[in-house]
Amino acid sequence: MKIYKLICLICSFICCGNAEAFEIKFGSLEQGGIVYGTAKGYTEIKIGERRFMVDDNGDFLLAFERDASKDLNMSLIKKDGTEKQQLLLLRTNKWDVQKISGISQKKVTPSANDLAAIKDERRQVQEAVSMVTKIPYWKNGFMQPLNGRVSGKFGGQRIMNGHKMNPHNGMDIAAPVGTPVAAAGDGEVVLAANDLFYTGNVVIVNHGYGLQTIYAHLNEISVKNGQKLKKGDLIGKVGKTGRVSGPHLHWGATLNGIRFNPITLLQLNNSEKNNISSL
Numbered sequence: 001m002k003i004y005k006l007i008c009l010i011c012s013f014i015c016c017g018n019a020e021a022f023e024i025k026f027g028s029l030e031q032g033g034i035v036y037g038t039a040k041g042y043t044e045i046k047i048g049e050r051r052f053m054v055d056d057n058g059d060f061l062l063a064f065e066r067d068a069s070k071d072l073n074m075s076l077i078k079k080d081g082t083e084k085q086q087l088l089l090l091r092t093n094k095w096d097v098q099k100i101s102g103i104s105q106k107k108v109t110p111s112a113n114d115l116a117a118i119k120d121e122r123r124q125v126q127e128a129v130s131m132v133t134k135i136p137y138w139k140n141g142f143m144q145p146l147n148g149r150v151s152g153k154f155g156g157q158r159i160m161n162g163h164k165m166n167p168h169n170g171m172d173i174a175a176p177v178g179t180p181v182a183a184a185g186d187g188e189v190v191l192a193a194n195d196l197f198y199t200g201n202v203v204i205v206n207h208g209y210g211l212q213t214i215y216a217h218l219n220e221i222s223v224k225n226g227q228k229l230k231k232g233d234l235i236g237k238v239g240k241t242g243r244v245s246g247p248h249l250h251w252g253a254t255l256n257g258i259r260f261n262p263i264t265l266l267q268l269n270n271s272e273k274n275n276i277s278s279l
């Protein structure tokens with residue numbers, strides 16, 4: 001862990017070149033992580049085809065996919081369109097294998113009749129997580145939406161009823177049906193939908209700058225589309241709707257459509273112990 005911190009520190013200097021221009025302030029420079037940084041004098045950051053907004057203060061968020069390259073080439077874009085290339089070094093992670101049984105077989109190998117519902121769910125979720133709005137709700141920091149046993153980590157390769165599925169794109173927190181679920185941060189509800197095929201009763205909250213959090217398998221939903229929320233406000237109750245083997249909250253997070261580990265959001269909070277630049 002100490003070596004990682006040292007690498008981060010060295011990396012932050014290498015990346016900077018010019019210390020005022022580019023700095024990672026908080027977060028986790030790792031596969032599946034999110035970081036909060038500043039890039040003064042720039043308006044946008046480009047990684048591959050994805051563009052990340054930089055606000056008037058120079059603040060930005062970047063997130064990294066589970067399988068992101070450990071050497072990420074990035075372009076910092078100025079208002080006049082000129083670009084500066086930067087290299088970002090990520091810590092790699094080893095992901096576990098999760099064997100899950102006891103799931104209704106029709107949720108693992110859906111029939112042709114279910115395909116329309118699955119397609120509709122994808123459309124609704126896609127629409128909600130592709131929003132990029134300029135209100136900096138996320139700057140107020142994040143909390144875990146409930147306490148409980150982590151029953152499924154982010155990134156795990158999942159085997160359901162013996163079938164190899166996509167890697168887990170969120171974090172599962174097991175808790176009894178009816179346990180309150182809180183909004184992880186300030187924001188606005190952009191999806192509150194019932195009975196979706198995989199996610200069941202689901203809420204998606206928009207935190208601005210392309211960042212959303214997802215709360216799935218709820219027993220009941222306590223919020224409406226468009227409702228503004230403060231961190232800690234009640235969103236709904238833990239349930240076992242959608243594709244589950246037992247009651248839990250599936251907590252997900254996306255930035256510009258990149259699924260990352262929601263627990264790394266807690267490192268964005270404005271506290272000294274989370275400031276990787278000071279370690």
Ligand SMILES: [Zn+2]
Nearest residue numbers: 170171172250
């Ligand atoms: Zn899950």
